[in-house]
Amino acid sequence: xxxRFTQTAIDTESARRELQDLGSGGYVSFEGWVRDQNEGxxxxxxxYEAFQELAVKEGDxxxxxxxxxxxxxxxxxxHRVGSLDLGDMAVxxxxxxxxxxxxxxxCRYIIDEVKHRLPxxxxxxxxxxxxxxxxxxxxxxxxxxxxxxxxxxxAK
Amino acid sequence: MTLQxxxxxxxxxxxxxRMQRDKAALKIQGKTQLDRAFELLSRYLQRVFVSVRADQxxxxxxxxxxxxxxxxxxxxxIAGIRSALAAHPEVAWLVLACDxxxxxxAAIEELLRRRDPSALATxxxxxxxxxxxxxxxxxxxxxxxxxxxxxxxGGHCPRKFLIRHGAPLIDPPxxxxxxxxxxPEEYSQAVAALETLAPMQLKxxxxxxxxxxxxxxxxxxxxxAATPADLYSELxxxxxxxxxxxxxxxxxxxxxxxxxxxxxxxxxxxxxxxVAGG
Numbered sequence: 001x002x003x004r005f006t007q008t009a010i011d012t013e014s015a016r017r018e019l020q021d022l023g024s025g026g027y028v029s030f031e032g033w034v035r036d037q038n039e040g041x042x043x044x045x046x047x048y049e050a051f052q053e054l055a056v057k058e059g060d061x062x063x064x065x066x067x068x069x070x071x072x073x074x075x076x077x078x079h080r081v082g083s084l085d086l087g088d089m090a091v092x093x094x095x096x097x098x099x100x101x102x103x104x105x106x107c108r109y110i111i112d113e114v115k116h117r118l119p120x121x122x123x124x125x126x127x128x129x130x131x132x133x134x135x136x137x138x139x140x141x142x143x144x145x146x147x148x149x150x151x152x153x154x155a156k
Numbered sequence: 157m158t159l160q161x162x163x164x165x166x167x168x169x170x171x172x173x174r175m176q177r178d179k180a181a182l183k184i185q186g187k188t189q190l191d192r193a194f195e196l197l198s199r200y201l202q203r204v205f206v207s208v209r210a211d212q213x214x215x216x217x218x219x220x221x222x223x224x225x226x227x228x229x230x231x232x233x234i235a236g237i238r239s240a241l242a243a244h245p246e247v248a249w250l251v252l253a254c255d256x257x258x259x260x261x262a263a264i265e266e267l268l269r270r271r272d273p274s275a276l277a278t279x280x281x282x283x284x285x286x287x288x289x290x291x292x293x294x295x296x297x298x299x300x301x302x303x304x305x306x307x308x309x310g311g312h313c314p315r316k317f318l319i320r321h322g323a324p325l326i327d328p329p330x331x332x333x334x335x336x337x338x339x340p341e342e343y344s345q346a347v348a349a350l351e352t353l354a355p356m357q358l359k360x361x362x363x364x365x366x367x368x369x370x371x372x373x374x375x376x377x378x379x380x381a382a383t384p385a386d387l388y389s390e391l392x393x394x395x396x397x398x399x400x401x402x403x404x405x406x407x408x409x410x411x412x413x414x415x416x417x418x419x420x421x422x423x424x425x426x427x428x429x430x431v432a433g434g
Contacts, residue, residue, distance in 0.1 A: 032434050050433075051363050051426055053410040079433060091434050111434060119407070119426075120433030121364035135430035136365040136399065 003059025003077045003114075005052055010078050010092045019074040024096040028103040030111050032091040034084050038134070042127035048081045048090060051119035055079075062113040070106040072097035077110055079120060090122075159273055160248045160297055164197035164204035165224065165240045166190060167233055167291055168254040169212065174338045179255045181217040182343055184350055185380075189337075193254045194221055200264055201250060205243075207236035233291060233314050234307055241300040248273065253291035255336045257346045262385035262415070263333045267294060270326045276302065277323045283331035288323055290314035292334055329385055330416050355380045356421040358387065365429050370395045384408065384425060385415040391427075399429055 012029070019027060034046050063075045075095045084090060093110045097103035114120075125131045168180035168190050175182075180190040187195075190206065197204045205224045212218055213225060227239045233253075240249050250267065252259065263280070271278045271294045279293035291314070306317050328334055337343050355378045362370045370391070381387035384406040391397065405428040406413050419425070 048433075049364050051361070051407070051428065054407050054412070054426070055433075057410070058412075115434035116431070118431060118433045119363070119405075119428045120431055121429065122432040123364070133365040133429070134432035136432075 002063035002075060003056055003079075005050060005056070005079055005081050007080070007082050010080055010089050012089075012092055012094075015076055015078055015092060016094055018076055019094050019096040021073045021096055023098060024073045025098050026100045026103055027094065027096045028100065028107045029092065029094040030107050031089050032111070034086050034088045034090055036086050038124060041124070041130075043086070043124050044127055045086065045125050046084045046088075046090070047123040047125075048079070048084065049121050049123070050079070050081050052081075055118040055120055058118050059114060062110055062117065065113070066095070066106040066109045069109065070097075070102040072102050072106045075106055075110060077114055079114070079118075081120075160246060162201055162248045162250050162268070162271075162294060163240070163244060164194075164201040165236065165249045165251045166193045166197065166204065166206045166221075166254050167236050167251060168193075168206055168218065169209050169226070169231075169236055175340060175343065177340075178215075178217060179337065182255075182337070184257050184347055188217055189254045189257060190217055190221070192257070193252055193259075196259065196261065196264060197250060197252060199261065200268060205240065207240060228304075228307075230307055230312070232312050234303060234312060234317070237295055237314065238300065238303050238307070241295065241297060241303070245297055245300065248297060249295045251291060251293055251295055253336065255338070256292060256334055257337055257350060258330070258332050258335050259292060260330065260333060260382060260386050261389040262329045262383060263292070265389060266326065266329050267292065270324075272324045275324050276321050277318055279318055279323050279325055280328045280334055281325035282334060283328060288315055288318040288325055289334050290318050293318070293323075330383060330418075356419070358419060359422065359424040360387075360391070361424065361426045363426065363428075365399070366397065366427050369397050382418060383416050384413060384419065384427075387419065387425060388415075388427060403430060404428055 036043055066075050073096045077093045079091045093107050095103045095107045122134045123131055124134055182189050194204055206218055206221045208218055208223050209226050224240050224243050226235045227242055228235050237251055276299040277293050277295045279288040279290055282289050337346050357376055357378055359376050361374045367373050381390050388401050407426040408423050
């Protein structure tokens with residue numbers, strides 16, 4: 001199992017142990033945290049929701065792709081769902097590898113693809129009392145945006 | 157350039173030689189082909205008319221609908237299209253033959269979306285021969301003079317007219333969408349094929365914005381929708397979804413799917429709004 005969801009805080013210590021391997025000379029991880037502002041609005045908390053059955057399949061495919069593309073030993077991604085506070089960890093990616101270069105590359109590949117491809121949604125609650133589904137509310141007003149364009153913008 | 161509004165025109169004047177019956181009156185799913193086509197276009201267009209010859213105005217299959225009687229010389233579809241362009245010269249016409257029982261809501265929506273108002277017409281490309289399908293097409297007001305010239309020069313085939321003028325062609329959402337029904341055998345096959353489509357149970361799950369707008373996280377419903385595209389049209393009309401289909405992906409049975417996949421009974425469908433993981 002290379003991708004999974006959790007309802008509770010991500011236990012990075014035990015996740016890191018899953019990647020340990022005597023053939024690995026290094027380990028790279030990425031943590032995504034809940035930030036206090038987005039696009040000029042003050043964020044107070046977040047809710048993550050996922051279509052878990054498909055997201056786990058797609059997440060496993062992303063990790064398998066990373067293992068094929070880069071010569072790394074092990075990779076794992078854990079995504080949190082439910083209600084999160086500022087500073088909470090929303091996602092964790094870890095990669096172990098013989099050498100550091102490919103570990104950084106694989107870690108970057110996994111987080112980028114996970115953000116773009118997995119059916120996971122984020123609702124932001126703002127200081128103003130408003131709330132909104134990220135990437136959904138604005139494109140309902142400006143219907144010319146497509147998935148592909150979100151991807152390009154996010155990649156900038 | 158101001159965009160002309162679009163009216164609908166159902167062509168139902170054909171002699172049906174091979175069918176040996178009036179094709180407009182053939183029943184599919186309990187309704188005449190003419191009524192089905194009229195209801196389909198009426199879901200999208202403010203005004204819809206049926207094209208008829210002068211001797212058909214009191215025919216019981218047609219008389220209850222708004223009619224445009226051929227006003228120009230000559231017969232065939234070009235006379236019907238020209239008569240409509242003459243009756244309301246300020247609008248474009250979505251022309252639909254009544255003997256295309258597989259034309260779906262998704263096919264009409266796609267045609268409206270892809271309309272090129274700067275061309276003489278926007279038509280579907282036949283999945284069989286790659287040629288324009290003039291009888292599921294949008295004809296612009298500017299087509300009236302060249303159509304008159306073409307007919308005056310002895311032309312009678314709207315398909316050849318569109319080829320000659322290089323009309324923009326779009327691919328149908330489903331390769332079968334434009335299959336027409338010309339013989340008694342094709343009619344009974346169409347009846348059988350459409351019976352199996354209608355209606356079946358599907359399970360729909362809603363997430364995030366879709367869940368909030370539908371007011372539920374899942375439902376089981378009876379639908380005649382043949383594809384996820386048709387199903388989304390049906391549910392968007394019911395729940396007022398703010399996202400257009402182009403902004404979504406769709407999953408069937410927990411795997412990403414094409415919008416044109418043929419749905420089967422008990423399929424589980426999820427519409428996927430723009431994602432924001434991480």
